[in-house]
Amino acid sequence: METSDEEKNRPPGNESAEIERLKNELQREHDLYLRALADYENYRKRSDRERATAARSGKREVILSLLDLLDGFDLALRHMGDAPASITEGIDALHRKFLGLLQAQGVTPMRTVGETFDPQFHDAIGLVENEEVAPGRVAEEVQRGYRWGDEVLRPARVRVSG
Amino acid sequence: MAKAVGIDLGTTNSVVAVIEGGQPTVIINSEGSRLTPSVVAFTKSGERLVGQIAKRQSVLNAENTIYSAKRFIGRRYSEVQSEIKNVPYKVMAGANDAVRFEIAGKQYAPEEISAQVLRKLAEDASKYLGEKVNDAVVTVPAYFNDAQRQATKDAGKIAGLNVLRIINEPTAAALAYGLDKKKNETILVFDLGGGTFDVSLLDVGDGVFEVRATSGDTHLGGDDFDKRIVDWVAQEFQREQGIDLRKDRQALQRLIEAAEKAKIELSSAVETTIGLPFVTADATGPKHLEMKLTRAKFEQLTADLVERCVGPVKQALSDAKISERDIDEVILVGGATRMPAVQALVRRLTGGKEANQSVNPDEVVAVGAAIQAGVLAGEVKNVLLLDVTPLSLGVETLGGVMTKLIERNTTVPTRKSETFSTAEDNQSAVEIHVLQGERELARDNRTLGHFRLEGIRPAPRGAPQIEVTYDIDANGILTVTAKDNESGKEQKITISGSTQLSKEEIDRMVTDAQSHSEEDRRRREEVEARNTADSMAYQVERQIQELGDRVPLNEKARAEQLISQIRELVKNNSSDVSRLRQLTSDLQQVGYGLSSSGPAGQGPQSGRPGGPQPGGGDDDVIDAEFKET
Numbered sequence: 038m039e040t041s042d043e044e045k046n047r048p049p050g051n052e053s054a055e056i057e058r059l060k061n062e063l064q065r066e067h068d069l070y071l072r073a074l075a076d077y078e079n080y081r082k083r084s085d086r087e088r089a090t091a092a093r094s095g096k097r098e099v100i101l102s103l104l105d106l107l108d109g110f111d112l113a114l115r116h117m118g119d120a121p122a123s124i125t126e127g128i129d130a131l132h133r134k135f136l137g138l139l140q141a142q143g144v145t146p147m148r149t150v151g152e153t154f155d156p157q158f159h160d161a162i163g164l165v166e167n168e169e170v171a172p173g174r175v176a177e178e179v180q181r182g183y184r185w186g187d188e189v190l191r192p193a194r195v196r197v198s199g
Numbered sequence: 200m201a202k203a204v205g206i207d208l209g210t211t212n213s214v215v216a217v218i219e220g221g222q223p224t225v226i227i228n229s230e231g232s233r234l235t236p237s238v239v240a241f242t243k244s245g246e247r248l249v250g251q252i253a254k255r256q257s258v259l260n261a262e263n264t265i266y267s268a269k270r271f272i273g274r275r276y277s278e279v280q281s282e283i284k285n286v287p288y289k290v291m292a293g294a295n296d297a298v299r300f301e302i303a304g305k306q307y308a309p310e311e312i313s314a315q316v317l318r319k320l321a322e323d324a325s326k327y328l329g330e331k332v333n334d335a336v337v338t339v340p341a342y343f344n345d346a347q348r349q350a351t352k353d354a355g356k357i358a359g360l361n362v363l364r365i366i367n368e369p370t371a372a373a374l375a376y377g378l379d380k381k382k383n384e385t386i387l388v389f390d391l392g393g394g395t396f397d398v399s400l401l402d403v404g405d406g407v408f409e410v411r412a413t414s415g416d417t418h419l420g421g422d423d424f425d426k427r428i429v430d431w432v433a434q435e436f437q438r439e440q441g442i443d444l445r446k447d448r449q450a451l452q453r454l455i456e457a458a459e460k461a462k463i464e465l466s467s468a469v470e471t472t473i474g475l476p477f478v479t480a481d482a483t484g485p486k487h488l489e490m491k492l493t494r495a496k497f498e499q500l501t502a503d504l505v506e507r508c509v510g511p512v513k514q515a516l517s518d519a520k521i522s523e524r525d526i527d528e529v530i531l532v533g534g535a536t537r538m539p540a541v542q543a544l545v546r547r548l549t550g551g552k553e554a555n556q557s558v559n560p561d562e563v564v565a566v567g568a569a570i571q572a573g574v575l576a577g578e579v580k581n582v583l584l585l586d587v588t589p590l591s592l593g594v595e596t597l598g599g600v601m602t603k604l605i606e607r608n609t610t611v612p613t614r615k616s617e618t619f620s621t622a623e624d625n626q627s628a629v630e631i632h633v634l635q636g637e638r639e640l641a642r643d644n645r646t647l648g649h650f651r652l653e654g655i656r657p658a659p660r661g662a663p664q665i666e667v668t669y670d671i672d673a674n675g676i677l678t679v680t681a682k683d684n685e686s687g688k689e690q691k692i693t694i695s696g697s698t699q700l701s702k703e704e705i706d707r708m709v710t711d712a713q714s715h716s717e718e719d720r721r722r723r724e725e726v727e728a729r730n731t732a733d734s735m736a737y738q739v740e741r742q743i744q745e746l747g748d749r750v751p752l753n754e755k756a757r758a759e760q761l762i763s764q765i766r767e768l769v770k771n772n773s774s775d776v777s778r779l780r781q782l783t784s785d786l787q788q789v790g791y792g793l794s795s796s797g798p799a800g801q802g803p804q805s806g807r808p809g810g811p812q813p814g815g816g817d818d819d820v821i822d823a824e825f826k827e828t
Contacts, residue, residue: 073220076220076221079219079329080219083329112485113476113477113485116477116480154259156248156253156255156256159256160255161255161258161259163448164259173243197259
């Protein structure tokens, strides 16, 4: 054992140095103990918090994957020009129903066109000339953005007036 | 007590991790993501944006949005001409030929830009941890020279961080796998990131890493693989529909995302579908894209990219003057190493070695940096060494079953106590048989030791309370103590090396237990049925003695008959569980009848007797075998 060798080799009358060493060691161990305790405490607090939000984040995943489908409706409706009114209306009704379901979960589409571009909510994919919209404001919405309560679920993809 | 974090400051993305309770954890940033884009933007209104938010406005503000600052940090302007061509922002020469970015008429050093990224990471870490973060270990590529390392350190300083150390990315990856504990090994780190490819050969010995050679390709990464899919899909679509999707910014954006998704899916599936309804339109109406992409086709499209990894690996080996056979460990870093073709290539280049890849390759560098930070902050030394008991520990109880006190995979140090009792009247000593293993019966497990606790005062079986404590300290040393609560007499045994089994031995014991689980369960059930029956016989017998003449003769005869039948079965170690249970239940009914017929009776306590199940009585006493001697 290393320590016992050290003890044997140490000249007598060196107790104060030994006490000092042990004091330091105790201090170090106590520090490690407090760290471990603090880590555990923080971990516990965070896992409490995470448990509270776990259900929400599970739901978030599902809603995000549904947005892809919602985008499909948006695109489809944009191309409805020549389709018979009965088809257009039906698709439109389906779209509204789908949006309604998500709205019931607290998901709301963002306002974009005409708003000042804000990277918190908007993901810019380009600049466009647009005389009706002041520069620096959103001129076109390419893909809808959604909020979920206070949270940005997905930023809107936009073109900004240049 | 401030925490020290580990930061992987990447060319494209950065990651921050921390040691918590001895384990590395990747920190989620304020946008909810584990990766933070290494992008900094200065808006026209004078605001500074960092990360994902900066990226979202980059097309509007390309000249004031700095990405890939890492390609410039610590370098001379004259060295970076080829890099300047690839970026839309303005790069110029400052004093002493230093690289400067010009943003809105002001000059910024690359370290000032990297400082913004580091500051955001540290702030997000502070928010996540609930305490201020001041200290950090930051990683750099192994090939970084002194100037580049110093500049990275300065970036930390500008961010208000105390940079404890700058370490090499491959070294961090090796630390994440605990390879610093290896003696004289050679490690190949294969790092294929989003946009860069690095190969490093390290030697490790006595906890010190030495870089033997580095090589790579500064413009090869996962993004190139995505682009191959985009081009293929776009060409096919153009052939069929006559429209080039790459000319339509919106369609291209959707296609790039779909390509990356397809690439990721093809790492686990052999075929995927790229589906983009209403991807574009022409005079004839809307066009839809739906294409199947097989892994084989994808590998064919990207075969040359994979081959480009060969040269740098060979170069590194030849620079280090070693052959593939000298490589002991292989580590995969970077998301692109999830691709099966890349993994196959690495196997081919390293003589068939299986790579370390259990740590997320996007995060392994930050994890290693966090471990180094923990070591330097003095908190890993003990905490990280926290071990687990590889096998369960227990004591033999009545009928030769093993009663577990400490389950396998419990983190040590740990301490567990249970109270047991005697199996016979007037038993004066108990034998403690310390066992290790996963099998139900004592004899199938490993014996760690035996000892006896003597001097128990004469008492009916089940009355003495013997507290047995298993304590494993942080060094894996097991101390088993048995204490007679009444006399205070105590006896103990210390067993070191209870955790020093080879991995093969442990695996064998666990597999054995699994393969025998059905038969073990049945045998344990038999033992328990006999124990319960025997205990019931004992209690009813005592009851009859206590009640004496007050027991009606016919009931007494019925009870005695059942008792003798039970005793016979117990003596012969009967495996007839259903008969034992039937007799026990019949005898219990008789016992109830007796207790109502006389004032002294209490009736047998059904859950309590004989068996080694915990929780039988209110006092949580477990009756153990503790054979009489």
